[in-house]
Every structure is written in structure tokens, then in C-alpha cells.
Amino acid sequence: MRECEIKREERDDLDIVRLDGALDSHSFPRLESTLNSLRDSQRHRVILDCTGLDYISSASLGALIGFARRAREHQGDLRLVNLSPKIYNIVELLGFHKILEIHKNIDEALAKFGA
Numbered sequence: 001m002r003e004c005e006i007k008r009e010e011r012d013d014l015d016i017v018r019l020d021g022a023l024d025s026h027s028f029p030r031l032e033s034t035l036n037s038l039r040d041s042q043r044h045r046v047i048l049d050c051t052g053l054d055y056i057s058s059a060s061l062g063a064l065i066g067f068a069r070r071a072r073e074h075q076g077d078l079r080l081v082n083l084s085p086k087i088y089n090i091v092e093l094l095g096f097h098k099i100l101e102i103h104k105n106i107d108e109a110l111a112k113f114g115a
Contacts, residue, residue, distance in 0.1 A: 004020065047079050080102045
């Protein structure tokens with residue numbers, strides 16, 4: 001599996017975090033650090049662009065739910081976009097599609113954020 005590359009783009013009061021590779025127990029701490037840094041900076045509106053995501057562990061998904069819940073407490077959210085059918089199937093199988101906001105693309109997520 002490819003090591004997950006994480007890139008962050010700031011757009012006004014919203015952040016887009018782009019993932020490329022595998023998000024597993026070895027790479028998730030770097031994403032968690034990025035998300036915690038955003039939270040500490042009072043940036044609670046985050047789009048997670050999964051275009052290049054090859055794999056995501058269930059533990060990683062669980063942690064994303066925790067971040068989304070904390071963001072919602074501050075009138076923000078974590079939205080996932082551009083999930084491959086393989087990744088979406090994992091999210092759906094675990095029932096996380098009922099908890100996490102999932103959109104087809106960044107523009108759709110931006111519209112839902114009201115950006």
C-alpha cells in the first residue's frame with residue numbers, strides 16, 4: 001500500500017484536506033494531527049477529498065466520526081467527497097454513511113456548507 005499523502009488547502013473559513021494513498025494505523029496519526037491542528041485553530045468546516053484514497057481502516061473512519069461530532073458542536077462539519085466505489089462500500093458496510101456527510105465532489109460539499 002502507498003503511504004498516505006496529506007495536503008491542506010485553506011478557502012476562507014473552510015479547509016480542504018486531500019488524501020492520496022492508504023489511510024491505516026500507520027498513516028492516520030498524521031491526518032489526526034492535521035485535523036487537531038485545524039480544530040485548535042477554530043477551523044471547524046472541513047472537506048476531506050478522498051480522490052486518491054486507496055484504502056481506509058475502520059479505526060480511521062471511527063476517528064473521523066469523532067472529529068465530525070466535535071466540529072458540529074462548533075457549527076462546523078467534516079464532509080467526505082470523491083469516494084471511490086470501493087471506499088464508499090466500506091463506509092456503507094460499517095453504517096458510517098448515516099453519520100458522516102458524503103458528497104460526490106467538492107463543489108457539492110461547498111454548496112452544502114453555503115460557501
